[in-house]
Amino acid sequence: MGRQPCCDKVGLKRGPWTIEEDHKLMNFILNNGIHCWRTVPKLAGLLRCGKSCRLRWINYLRPDLKRGGFTEMEEDQIIQLHSCLGNRWSKIASHFPGRTDNEIKNHWNTKIKKRLKLLGLDPLTLKPNEQTEESSDEKNKNTSKVCEQGVENKSLDMHDTKEVPKTEGKMEEKKVTWDDDDDTIGLLNNYEMLCSQLDLGSWMSQETKTSTSSYCSSSSFSLDDSSNLSVDESSYFQENSLQQWVDGLDCILSWDNFNSLEKDFPFLEYKQ
């Protein structure tokens, strides 16, 4: 039958988002929440399709996004999960609060896959590479099916020595739960926690306590990380971080500052 396009593409803007567009979208969502993506661009005054807005929010603007490179532990976990779930990036991403499926997919395709190949391992089976990529792709579906039934659970530490699978002890540490029902729960919990901490309504209207601070001018950070902070640090963020986040939208939208931020404020580093 052929579906209607998700939006009328005539007159709609495409390509990279501007800071102004980001502002509009973020302000709209924070003030109104998300009810129907299709209507978001119109109501927010954006010349974008709803799909594009959704993607931008999920992959870039969400306040609970974790920025910065993947840790070795995260990479290991991605490999484990991928060996079980295949290319189901959203499922994989659900095990990494603050990470997006797009981010993980990109990381897999550009880094992990290559590294595994260099190690002579098939990225999908984690076995010594004997097959062509095509046959691996074919296997992708099969492995994930098998794993879905809970038959297989693999692990690999490619940062360690070489091609050797992890010891069982390490496996224990990094145990992953496969229950699909749990997948969304983690994200939901994060989001709920975030919302409860933020009290969006009140802080949006709150008077700015600190100027668009020097603290913020060099900062962007994951709110998620605050749970890993010491008591003092944590309370500091609960009181200040969100306001700063809103105040400093411009600088926060420039995630390039992330690395330097970690130098200035070591406690912002991702902790495992």
Place this chain on the structure above:
DNA sequence: AATCCCCTCAACCGCTCTCAT
């Protein structure tokens, strides 16, 4: 300094899934 090439990742496309009617 200029050019080329490769890599990364944000964004798009098209398909499937889910839910309401």
Place this chain on the structure above:
DNA sequence: GATGAGAGCGGTTGAGGGGAT
């Protein structure tokens, strides 16, 4: 059960940055 609309997902693309020559 059939249909349609919206949301979500995964594959792919291409702009831009950075390193190599």
